[in-house]
Amino acid sequence: MRLRALLENDALGLRLLGGEDELDRGVRGVMTTDLKDPSRYLSGGELVLTGLAWRRAAEDSEPFVRILAGAQVAGLAAGEAELGDIPDDLVEACSRHRLPLFAVNESVAFATITEYVVRQVSGERAGDLAAVVDRHRRLMTSGPAGGGPDAVLDLLGSDLDLRAWVLSPTGRRIAGASASAGGAPGGLPATTGALLAGEHLAAVRTGRRAPHRVVADGATYSLFPIRNTGRGAVPASRDVRESVLSDWLLAVEADAGDWPAARLDLLQGVTQLIAVERDRREAARTVRRRLAQEVLELVQTGAAPAEIAARLRVAAPVLLPGLGTAPHWQVVVARVEWGADTEVESGPVAQSLLEEILVDPAATGPESADRIAVAHSGDEAIALVPLPALGPLGDEDEEAAPLDEGLHADALLESVRLPLSAGLADDGRLTLGVSAAVHSAEGLRGALEEARHARRVAAARPGRVCAAGHHELASHVLLLPFVPDDVRRAFTARLLDPLRDYDRRHRAELIPTLEAFLDSDGSWTRCASRLHLHVNTLRYRVGRIEQLTGRDLSRLEDKLDFFLALRMS
Numbered sequence: 001m002r003l004r005a006l007l008e009n010d011a012l013g014l015r016l017l018g019g020e021d022e023l024d025r026g027v028r029g030v031m032t033t034d035l036k037d038p039s040r041y042l043s044g045g046e047l048v049l050t051g052l053a054w055r056r057a058a059e060d061s062e063p064f065v066r067i068l069a070g071a072q073v074a075g076l077a078a079g080e081a082e083l084g085d086i087p088d089d090l091v092e093a094c095s096r097h098r099l100p101l102f103a104v105n106e107s108v109a110f111a112t113i114t115e116y117v118v119r120q121v122s123g124e125r126a127g128d129l130a131a132v133v134d135r136h137r138r139l140m141t142s143g144p145a146g147g148g149p150d151a152v153l154d155l156l157g158s159d160l161d162l163r164a165w166v167l168s169p170t171g172r173r174i175a176g177a178s179a180s181a182g183g184a185p186g187g188l189p190a191t192t193g194a195l196l197a198g199e200h201l202a203a204v205r206t207g208r209r210a211p212h213r214v215v216a217d218g219a220t221y222s223l224f225p226i227r228n229t230g231r232g233a234v235p236a237s238r239d240v241r242e243s244v245l246s247d248w249l250l251a252v253e254a255d256a257g258d259w260p261a262a263r264l265d266l267l268q269g270v271t272q273l274i275a276v277e278r279d280r281r282e283a284a285r286t287v288r289r290r291l292a293q294e295v296l297e298l299v300q301t302g303a304a305p306a307e308i309a310a311r312l313r314v315a316a317p318v319l320l321p322g323l324g325t326a327p328h329w330q331v332v333v334a335r336v337e338w339g340a341d342t343e344v345e346s347g348p349v350a351q352s353l354l355e356e357i358l359v360d361p362a363a364t365g366p367e368s369a370d371r372i373a374v375a376h377s378g379d380e381a382i383a384l385v386p387l388p389a390l391g392p393l394g395d396e397d398e399e400a401a402p403l404d405e406g407l408h409a410d411a412l413l414e415s416v417r418l419p420l421s422a423g424l425a426d427d428g429r430l431t432l433g434v435s436a437a438v439h440s441a442e443g444l445r446g447a448l449e450e451a452r453h454a455r456r457v458a459a460a461r462p463g464r465v466c467a468a469g470h471h472e473l474a475s476h477v478l479l480l481p482f483v484p485d486d487v488r489r490a491f492t493a494r495l496l497d498p499l500r501d502y503d504r505r506h507r508a509e510l511i512p513t514l515e516a517f518l519d520s521d522g523s524w525t526r527c528a529s530r531l532h533l534h535v536n537t538l539r540y541r542v543g544r545i546e547q548l549t550g551r552d553l554s555r556l557e558d559k560l561d562f563f564l565a566l567r568m569s
Helices: 058-070 088-096 110-121 126-142 148-160 190-205 261-284 286-300 305-319 346-357 409-414 417-424 441-459 470-474 485-506 510-519 524-531 535-549 556-568
Strands: 014-018 029-032 046-050 075-079 101-104 164-167 173-176 212-216 219-226 248-252 327-338 373-377 380-388 428-434 465-469
Touching: 014 088, 029 110, 046 110, 058 088, 088 101, 148 164, 148 173, 148 261, 164 190, 190 212, 190 219, 190 248, 190 417, 219 261, 248 261, 261 286, 286 305, 286 373, 286 380, 286 441, 305 380, 305 441, 327 346, 327 441, 346 373, 346 380, 346 428, 380 441, 409 417, 409 428, 409 465, 417 428, 417 465, 428 441, 441 465, 441 470, 465 470, 485 510, 485 535, 485 556, 510 524, 510 535, 510 556, 524 535
Parallel strands: 029 046, 046 075, 075 101, 428 465
Antiparallel strands: 014 101, 164 173, 164 248, 212 219, 219 248, 327 380, 327 428, 373 380
């Protein structure tokens, strides 16, 4: 049962004092105590009932609540018979530790609440629990050799009637049900996968306990993290930001808040099986990463093109098995930056994330990443992406393939922006730059610099997840990342602060009017139509802008200054 069910029964006389966001926690038992330290009697998931006899002073509340939170109890219900109103220090301590707190009316006996909880929790048939244990054993013996994650998830569907999917941190389906138990179509839509991944990443960043309950498209899902358990695993004591953007998750179409402990343990076993498979596939990337690192080191140290070309010939069969032609290449540079107060090593995080971003979002399964080689250098991740060429092996004819084809910066982030923004939260940022395609080893060094320049252009833009491509390097926006911050602030303040102050005092719309006027190329009629204004009203506003700033919007130089100020603000 869930904590929420306690409030739905008026006979229990419970009043919620805090923890509304945690009401979907599962209750596995109930315990009554007035001990200062009841930890040795707690196993997790209990509703703890207390008459507050342990409390002698306000400072007693914090250690008591800390012990309950450490034991992972579901919630605390405090009786009002002893002290009347529940003390504020207990309410505050529960709020700090995210522990739901209920007040029990003095007219309600603890025995009434205990009887209700026990009756609900023991509602699962004993035979069903035995069956769950047996299924757990079968799942644990199936293992990766028996077909990988899909085989494990098929057993969940056939034996427990649970539809489940393994998702990447961007919501891409790696494994799982493509049809319902009755055989009717029922796969997980890509948009739902992205939504679930975003909710999962947000929950992990805020420290909420798994499984995480999410309602999407009218269905309820429970989300379980799949931790990396191999050599590259992040210790539990380390910063969650080191792994949050690379771990898989298991999405189950069910509400795990009502499950007994045996079924929750079963799903934890499933995640452990899938984690083993994930680690195996992570290890398989080692060869491609090493190839990318070798090529990158040759390019950055100025090695001869012939030496780089020889290394590319070694890489081509690994990245394009069976193709038999020399590829063109694109370079993609990504960087993940966290707040100044963190010591998280960003290079490996960006490497894992870029390997996922470069996979076609419509592709399923992990094998679609087998043609991506990503290295990392310092805080940067650098990808060497092959594009099939039309010429024979070694052909360096520039007309062999259209160099405008390949990856486009905006398209790379289109389907992953939502979940990644949730994982980056309010202290992380991802910026990405994409080069043009090059047809030979001689062009790789220039492509790397081009991708790095494009990433700096992206870094100058607002937003948690930003990208720029080589097309934009011929634009004026290339100059913006290299303008010092203090110069930007002074320039924009001088031009725009008078307009902002006026808008604030008079509830005017001079800034939006200026943006629309410039977007309309100075056309009075187009701008007035866009803003749904009379032309005379527009002329009045533009005149006010000119008066406040001392600029003339009929002059190209002043238009350009305003345009750049808006871009940099």
